[in-house]
Amino acid sequence: MDDVDHETQALLEQLGAQLVTKKSTIRQLKKDGSAPEVVSSAVKEMKELQAKVDALRAKVAGPEFDRAGMEDVMVRRMIVVPSFEIHGGTSGFFDFGPVGCALKDNILQVWKRHFVYQERMLQVEATCLTMSAVLETSGHVERFVDLMCKDPETGFCYRADKLLEDHLENLIETSPEMPKEEKEDLWRIHRQADAFSPEELGDLINNRFKITAPDTGNVLTAPFPFNLMFKTQIGPQGNAFGFLRPETAQGIFVNFKRLLDFNNGRVPFAAAQIGLGFRNEISPRAGLIRVREFQMAEIEHFVHPEFKDHPKFATVQDIVLNLFSSKNQMETGKILKISVGEAVSTGIIANETLAYFMARTHLFLEKIGVDMKRVRFRQHLPTEMAHYACECWDAEIHVSYGWVECVGHADRACYDLKVHAEATKANLMATRALDPPKMVEYAKIKADKKTMGKVFKRESAVILAHLEEIPVDETMKIFETLTAGEPVDVVVDGKTFQLQPGMIQQVTRTTKRIQEEKFYPSVIEPSFGIGRIMYALLEHSFYLRGDDGEESSKKKEKGVVDRTVFRFNAFVAPVKCGICPLLKKPELEEIAFSITDKLIDNNLYSQCDNTSAAIGRKYSRLDEIGVPFCSTVDAESLENGSVTLRERDSQQQVRLPSAEVLVRTVHDLCAGNTTWEDVVKSFGLIN
Secondary structure (H helix, E strand, C coil), X not given: CCHHHHHHHHHHHHHHHHHHHHHHHHHHHHHCCCXXXXXXXXXXXXXXXXXXXXXXXXXXXXXXCCHHHHHHHHHHCCCEEECCHHHCCCCCCEEECHHHHHHHHHHHHHHHHHHHHCCCCEEECCCCEEXXXXXXHHCHHHHCEEEEEECCCCCCEEEHHHHHHHHHHHHHHCCCCCCHHHHHHHHHHHHCHHHCCHHHHHHHHHHHCCCECCCCCCECCCCEEEXXXXXXXXXXXXXXXXXXXCCCHHHHHCCHHHHHHHCCCCCCEEEEXXXXXXXXXXXXXXXXXXXXXXXXXXXXXXXXXXXXXXXXXXXXXXXXXXXXXXXXXXXXXXXEEEEHHHHHHCCCCCCHHHHHHHHHHHHHHHHHCCCHHHEXXXXXXXXXXXXXXXXXXXXXXXXXXXXXXXXXXEEEECHHHHHHHHHHCCCCCEEEEEEEEEXXXXXXEEECHHHHHHHHCCHHHHHHHHHHHCCHHHHHHHHHHHHCCCCEEEEECCEEEEECCCCEEEEEEEEEEEEXXXXXXXXXXXXEEHHHHHHHHHHHHEEEECCCCCECCCHHHHCCCCEEEECCCCCCCCCCEEEEECCCCHHHHHHHHHHHHHHHHCCCCEEECCCCCCHHHHHHHHHHCCCCEEEEECHHHHHHCCEEEEECCCCCEEEECCHHHHHHHHHHHXXXXXXXXXXXXXXXXXX
C-alpha cells in the first residue's frame, strides 16, 4: 500500500469517528426534544459526512473483484475444475486442465531456478505414503489437529476458528456505528482466532458471542480436536498403518544422514522437495485456498544452532518487507515497512538465515507476478506456534477471501533430527572442526562393569557414556550421592535407570583436547503452498477489458460485455505466443504451423489458432488464458516473410522482418533479456 493509501486510510478512520459522534449527537438531540431545525441541521451534516466516508471507503476498497467472472473462465477454459464432477464431486479436490497444469509447472520451474539452482540445494523426492512410526515420532499423530464444533442434530462439523472469524467479520460489517475501541478489540480477537486453546475458543463461541450453526441455527458443541491426516492400511495383514503425509519435510529428515554424506559432511546445506501433501480439512472451501490434496514445495536448510548468519545476507539486506509482528498484532494492528537488515539488527526477525529466505520469498513472488502491495509477512503468535517451531513468519497474500497464508517460514530448531535420532538410535548429528581446538573438562569414570552388566545388560555402555557427556559437576554430584549409600535415578534418552551404590567406583576430573564438535543442526524451513500461490496469482492477474481496450469495472452496468484477460507475465504464462493466420488459407496455415514448430523447438510453448474465427476473436481467446504475445500471419508474410507481433496488455503491434527474428524476440521477452518498450523502439508500431 503506497503513502496515498495510508493517508486515505487515516482520514477514513478520522471521519468515521466523527460520523459515530455525529449520530450519537442526533440521538441525544431527539431524546432532549430539541427544535426540529436544530435536528434537521445536524442530520444534514451527518449525511454529508456519511457521503464522504462512503466515498473514502470505496477508494480504499477499490472496485469489487469479479470472483464469479474469474471462476467462470477457470472452469470454462478448464484451468482448474472440480474433481469427479460427473459423479457429483466432493469438496476439497480439484483437477488442473491444460492451462492450469502449464501455469503450475511454470511457477515450479521459476521456483526451482530461484531456490534449488541458485542456492545449490539438494533435491529429493520421498513417498507420499508415510509409515506411522515416522509421524508418531515427529509429533503429527498427536498434535496435527484443528479444533471443530459439531451440530449435534445434523452431525455436520465446522472448523471452530473459521466460525469465529466469519462471525466477527459479519458483526463488524453490519455495525457501522460500533465504537472504534470495540471494533479494534474484535479485530484483535479475529487475528488470534487460530491461536486460542479449546477452552478459550469455546468460551468465545458458546458464551460471549453465542455463535450457532450457520446452516441450521442450532447450538454447537464445545470445540474439540480433529486429526487432519488421512490414515490407511499398509499391506494385507492389517497390522501396519501409515498416513498420507501432511508435509514433505519428514521425508527429508529421515534421509538427513545420506544427504549430509552426499554434501561431504558439511553444514550448512539445504535440501528441497516438491510433492503432494494431504490434509483432511474439516470444511474445505474457497476454491484452491483450502483443499485436501495440494502441491507443496519445501526447503529444509540445515545450519549450526549457534551460527544462523547467512553468507549471502548482504545481497538482500536492503529489501523492504511488510512485516506484521506478533507485538503489533496484539497492540496497534499496524504493518511495519522495514528493510531486512534493520529487521534483523533490531531483533524483529530472529536471525539472518530466516530473514534471508523471507527476502528470497519476496523476490520469488514478485518474479512470478504477484501484486507485492498485497503481500505481508505475519509473525505467528506464541500460542499458535507449531509444535516443532521456535519462530515462524507466514508470507500472506491478500485475495478476495482476505489474507491467506501462502508460504510459511519456520525456525524448527533441532526438534526434528533430535526426536528421530532418539526414536531410532540413528546418528543424525553433524560435526564442525574447531580451529583452534579447545580443551574441555570431563569426568573419567571407573565403574563396576560386571555388576552394571548384570542389571542393565547392553545399556550399561549407554549409561556410562551419558555420565561422561553431561557436565562434570552433575556427574560428581551423582557419584557423591552413591558414595553416601543412596541410589540415584539417571535419565538417558527418556528412559530411567537406577544406579546403586558401588556401581560407580571412582570419578576423576580431567581435560581433553577437542578438535571437532558434534551437534544437531537447526532447520530453517520455507514451505510453499503452490495451489494458494497460484490462486493468488490468478486473482491478481485477472481483469476485464472493454471494446475500447481499457480496463473497466463498470462496463456491465452500461450493458457492455467486457473481455476477460489474465495478465500473466512471460515467465509463468502457460502459452508464450499465439500464432494466428489472418485468413483460413492453406498457404498462411503452412507458415503459421512452421513458426509454431520453431517456437516450440526453442522451448517456447505456443499455440496456432487456424480456425475461421475473426482475428479479434482469436486475440480474445488467447488473452483469456493469459498468452502475452501473438503473431499474425497475413498477405505480407507470403510476400516477404514478415510477421506481426502483438503484446497482450497494451494491444500494440510491431512488424518483424522474419520468423527467425520473431522467435529470437519472443525468447528474449520471455527470458527478461529485453522489454516490449525496447521492441517498439527497434521496429516501430503499426496500426
